[in-house]
Structures are given as C-alpha cells and as structure tokens.
Amino acid sequence: MTSSPGIRDANSASPNEVGERNVVGATALAIAPCDPKELLALIVESSQDAIISKTINGIITSWNRGAEQLFGYRAEEVVGKPITILIPQDRLDEEPAILAKLRAGLTVDHFDTIRRRKDGSLIDISLTISPIRDSDGTIVGASKIARDVSSRKREEERQRLLLGEMHHRVKNLFALTSGLITMASKSAASPAELADSMRQRLSALAAAHDLTLPSLDDPQGRDESATLHQLLEKVVAPYQEESWQRISLAGPDFPVAQAHTTKVALLFHELATNAAKYGALSVHEGRVTITTKAVDDQVNIAWEETGGPAIAKQNTSTGFGTRLIDSIVRGFPATVSREWGAYGLCVTFEIAVRTLQPEKAVTELEGDSAS
Structure with a gap:
C-alpha cells in the first residue's frame, strides 16, 4: 500500500525535512490553494492523536508524529512490523476480532483499551479503526486513530x-x-x-x-x-x-x-x-x-x-x-x-x-x- 505524502513511513523524509515541509505547506495555504492530498497529509502529520495505517493483515504501513509521541517508537522502528507489538499479551485476542470487522467493511468505533509503549509501560487509549479502500472499493488496509485517555x-x-x-x-x-x-x-x-x-x-x-x-x-x-x-x-x-x-x-x-x-x-x-x-x-x-x-x-x-x-x-x-x-x-x-x-x-x-x-x-x- 502506498502511503500518502506527508505521512511518515520507512521511505519518508527525515523529521527536519517534514518540519520544513509543514512550514512551507502552512505558508502555501495562506497564499494559494493546496492540493487536497497534500493538505490531508499535513493534517495527519501534525495531529496530536496517533494516526496509524496497517494492511488488512495487521502490518504497520504508516506512523505519524502523534504515534511516535504516544508510543515512543520512531516510524522506521515499526513500519513493516505487526501492529501486535503495541498490544499487551492479555489483549492479543482483540486484533483478530478487529481484522474480521475490517474485512467486512465495518468501522470499529471508539472503544477504550490498553496498549503498550516502547518502554514496556501500559497506556489507556481510545481507539477508532476504519477500513481503507482502493480506487476499486476493495478493502486494502485500515486506519487507526488512538488518543491518550489516561487522565480521563x-x-x-x-x-x-x-x-x-x-x-x-x-x-x-x-x-x-x-x-x-x-x-x-x-x-x-x-x-x-x-x-x-x-x-x-x-x-x-x-x-x-x-x-x-x-x-x-x-x-x-x-x-x-x-x-x-x-x-x-x-x-x-x-x-x-x-x-x-x-x-x-x-x-x-x-x-x-x-x-x-x-x-x-x-x-x-x-x-x-x-x-x-x-x-x-x-x-x-x-x-x-x-x-x-x-x-x-x-x-x-x-x-x-x-x-x-x-x-x-x-x-x-x-x-x-x-x-x-x-x-x-x-x-x-x-x-x-x-x-x-x-x-x-x-x-x-x-x-x-x-x-x-x-x-x-x-x-x-x-x-x-x-x-
């Protein structure tokens, strides 16, 4: 699956380059129309929520800055690896159920769960998962939005x-x-x-x-x-x-x-x-x-x-x-x-x-x- 411009993956620009592009993109928005895909990529990259995409088999394909801050992994450390690296052992049964719903074209809407950071600590998150379709309407992956709800x-x-x-x-x-x-x-x-x-x-x-x-x-x-x-x-x-x-x-x-x-x-x-x-x-x-x-x-x-x-x-x-x-x-x-x-x-x-x-x-x- 091809990542959208501006979303960090294994082949994406360095953090400095992304930051420079965000500044340029923000400036461009103020003076001229912006390509919708580029605008969407900028929004995803600058979001404080963790936004992750994965294949229909659960392999991570993109990882934004919010995900890096929430889970502690850099994009190059997780892209290409199974999403289960974030799931505690006692919650591994959640992933098959999630993938089954996605293959059926269903959105997994707002449920609270627990995930594991790079340092091994656990964090309470609210998770929303939606199917990603290609131009033919075929489901090719999923997008995940995770929000830290520890304070709540x-x-x-x-x-x-x-x-x-x-x-x-x-x-x-x-x-x-x-x-x-x-x-x-x-x-x-x-x-x-x-x-x-x-x-x-x-x-x-x-x-x-x-x-x-x-x-x-x-x-x-x-x-x-x-x-x-x-x-x-x-x-x-x-x-x-x-x-x-x-x-x-x-x-x-x-x-x-x-x-x-x-x-x-x-x-x-x-x-x-x-x-x-x-x-x-x-x-x-x-x-x-x-x-x-x-x-x-x-x-x-x-x-x-x-x-x-x-x-x-x-x-x-x-x-x-x-x-x-x-x-x-x-x-x-x-x-x-x-x-x-x-x-x-x-x-x-x-x-x-x-x-x-x-x-x-x-x-x-x-x-x-x-x-």
Missing part, C-alpha cells in the same frame, strides 16, 4: 473511589445515628431533651466528618486523615471561652484512621457534655487538660478535669453517656479507666497504635524507628 481514566477511577467512600460513610453514619437514637431514647426524660442531645451529637459527628472529607479539587484524590489534635480541637471548640482556653491540649499528635474519626469525636463530645453539665466545665474556674502520649505500642489519651464542683463520692452510675463511651471503647477495641478526684474526673483511654492510625502512618512510624 484516572479521573473516572477517582470518582468511583469517592462515590464508594461516600456510600460507605453514609451507611455508617445512618447506622451510628440509629444506634444513638435507640440508646438516647431510653434515658431521655422528654422528646425535647432527646432532640437536644441528638442535635449536639450529630453536630460533633458532622465536625469529624468535615475534617476527613477528600478534597474534590485534589487531582490525586488523596484521602486526608485527620489528626487526633485536630479532632479534639474541633469537638471541644463549643466549650472554649473567647478570652482563654478552658480545655488545653498537651502531648504529641497522632494520625487517626478515617474509620475511627466519628468514634473519637463521640467519645470526647460525651466527656465535654458531661463536664459542662456536672463537672469542671459547669463552673467558671473549671479546667480540662487532654494529654496524649505514646507508651510502647499504645496511644494513651487522658482527660483530666480540675477546679470543678466537689465530688462527695465516686460516681458509679451507668447513664447513657457512660454506656455510650463503653460501647465505643469496645468497638475500637480499647481500654478505659475512670478516676474520680475530689474536684474532677480523670478518664484515660489506651488504644493500640495500629488500631488508631491509618496503615500508611503506621508503616512510616516503623520505618522511622528502624532508621
């Missing part, structure tokens, strides 16, 4: 991941909300009290959820895990005073896996709510210190109230807040201990590092310790 594929995959994550989160939040309503309804004195307590707890969940939402503007679609300090600051913010911090944070920060952010938020929302009703945050002088530290392979989080109302004796009641905290602790799993001092409550949680933190963060910590 990455975006589609990112959207699938985001939708999957949001579906998972919504299901979890509905289940958690249902459990909260069931537990709260057993201890609420009135519908108004139930509504108020649920409103506060849902606000805490919303704050934790907002911290860990993946950014829709992030091209990499990273899942941003919240840190322990970020979560605690968000949850206790409604109980702080403008002029001073009634609740202070001390100790190292730790990443928190997305699956545990709502649990952490609810734990410390319950402690803050109880402190505001009965403990240190119910009086002006009261303070709370939240201290974090790492002990072996455990993360230790201590909630310590000071300056609160005098406590006559240790509180052994099992109200809703206590049952909720114990339920969350079992869900991690973690351990909890409570101590009632004369002027405040101290609650300590111990959670395994591997439980609290995302897998990536744990891996990084192990790498740091090894070095």
